[in-house]
Amino acid sequence: MVLTREVIHEEIFIPPYEGRGAELKAGDELIIIDVEGKQVGDFVCFNKHDEDEHISPVHMRASLSSIRLKPGDGLYSNRRRPLMELIEDTVGKHDFFFPACDDHRYRVDFGKENHPNCHDNLQQAIKTFGLNQVMVPDPINWFMNNVLDEVGDYKIHEPLSKPGDYVRLRAVEDVVIACSTCSQDMEAVNGWKVTPLKLQILGGVR
Amino acid sequence: MVLTREVIHEEIFIPPYEGRGAELKAGDELIIIDVEGKQVGDFVCFNKHDEDEHISPVHMRASLSSIRLKPGDGLYSNRRRPLMELIEDTVGKHDFFFPACDDHRYRVDFGKENHPNCHDNLQQAIKTFGLNQVMVPDPINWFMNNVLDEVGDYKIHEPLSKPGDYVRLRAVEDVVIACSTCSQDMEAVNGWKVTPLKLQILGGVR
Numbered sequence: 001m002v003l004t005r006e007v008i009h010e011e012i013f014i015p016p017y018e019g020r021g022a023e024l025k026a027g028d029e030l031i032i033i034d035v036e037g038k039q040v041g042d043f044v045c046f047n048k049h050d051e052d053e054h055i056s057p058v059h060m061r062a063s064l065s066s067i068r069l070k071p072g073d074g075l076y077s078n079r080r081r082p083l084m085e086l087i088e089d090t091v092g093k094h095d096f097f098f099p100a101c102d103d104h105r106y107r108v109d110f111g112k113e114n115h116p117n118c119h120d121n122l123q124q125a126i127k128t129f130g131l132n133q134v135m136v137p138d139p140i141n142w143f144m145n146n147v148l149d150e151v152g153d154y155k156i157h158e159p160l161s162k163p164g165d166y167v168r169l170r171a172v173e174d175v176v177i178a179c180s181t182c183s184q185d186m187e188a189v190n191g192w193k194v195t196p197l198k199l200q201i202l203g204g205v206r
Numbered sequence: 207m208v209l210t211r212e213v214i215h216e217e218i219f220i221p222p223y224e225g226r227g228a229e230l231k232a233g234d235e236l237i238i239i240d241v242e243g244k245q246v247g248d249f250v251c252f253n254k255h256d257e258d259e260h261i262s263p264v265h266m267r268a269s270l271s272s273i274r275l276k277p278g279d280g281l282y283s284n285r286r287r288p289l290m291e292l293i294e295d296t297v298g299k300h301d302f303f304f305p306a307c308d309d310h311r312y313r314v315d316f317g318k319e320n321h322p323n324c325h326d327n328l329q330q331a332i333k334t335f336g337l338n339q340v341m342v343p344d345p346i347n348w349f350m351n352n353v354l355d356e357v358g359d360y361k362i363h364e365p366l367s368k369p370g371d372y373v374r375l376r377a378v379e380d381v382v383i384a385c386s387t388c389s390q391d392m393e394a395v396n397g398w399k400v401t402p403l404k405l406q407i408l409g410g411v412r
Contacts, residue, residue: 058263078341
């Protein structure tokens with residue numbers, strides 16, 4: 001697809017403790033903006049024409065031979081094909097080996113009942129697009145700052161992202177995406193509080 | 207459950223390029239033996255009474271805050287509970303951030319059609335126990351030797367396991383397990399060839 005002109009098709013505000021979804025056509029771009037800084041965005045992405053294919057961090061690690069992401073890297077699916085590509089990144093530190101927080105995490109590990117959580121936020125967000133996943137796939141956690149030590153243990157530090165920092169992705173296929181403002185407010189993961197994110201979808205004239 | 211006497215209930219030979227499954231009662235132990243050395247075993251485990259709960263490497267990494275395994279560590283499920291526990295390990299280097307090799311891996315990344323693969327071996331092995339998973343969960347890859355560098359890229363080296371090396375696990379719940387002799391014969395992952403594994407299941411008098 002040749003873009004005749006770059007246009008913002010959609011701007012989506014993701015409030016704290018919530019998730020939002022969107023559709024992109026192949027060639028469209030998605031900018032995920034950390035509005036106030038230090039906010040992780042849990043992100044999933046499905047092939048619009050076959051929801052059994054989705055971006056899969058475990059397969060990404062194999063296809064990239066890496067646990068870091070660099071501009072130019074494909075975001076690979078469970079069929080070993082890139083559904084999207086990272087094209088710009090103002091932060092440089094993200095995570096794709098940690099799960100979405102979920103009801104079990106808050107109950108078992110923090111003793112909290114009914115805490116908002118990324119798994120359910122993402123599940124809800126993709127429902128709007130007709131996807132009914134009992135268990136959503138593992139996310140990419142944009143801006144998440146896990147630091148591994150030399151033996152393989154790690155600590156979750158505050159994100160390095162400042163207000164307005166962003167990542168920019170390009171859709172390789174037609175996709176449905178969803179993003180959740182990570183709802184963990186009892187650890188450093190989001191700088192001890194949950195703040196909004198913003199999505200911008202750019203593409204050619206439609 | 208109190209074991210009155212430790213008994214080998216079952217000994218299962220896993221030929222190269224195949225998978226085998228077994229049932230364990232809570233308290234039973236499983237020994238996975240690398241018969242000739244340098245052979246990875248892809249391993250999955252389900253709650254026998256609810257196949258929606260299974261050992262999940264991505265949740266293990268969160269519960270353990272680590273990408274290494276030590277004796278005493280729980281092997282956590284997607285509900286953040288240990289289904290099994292690692293109790294003995296003669297090697298000390300394993301992997302739980304890499305996917306099972308699958309048909310897509312061999313076709314897309316190696317140009318090979320119909321190559322035997324761990325995903326299908328595991329899928330086949332658990333069918334015997336009534337589990338019909340379209341996509342099997344991510345495995346623990348016993349004896350796999352991924353080495354991360356300081357920036358987060360990694361190389362797969364030959365396993366450190368010598369003939370007869372093993373890991374010993376204890377079932378915390380009643381479980382169905384399966385293990386596949388990793389079928390990758392075009393890389394260092396299994397020392398460039400595929401060799402057998404052996405399972406021993408130990409428990410009290412039944």
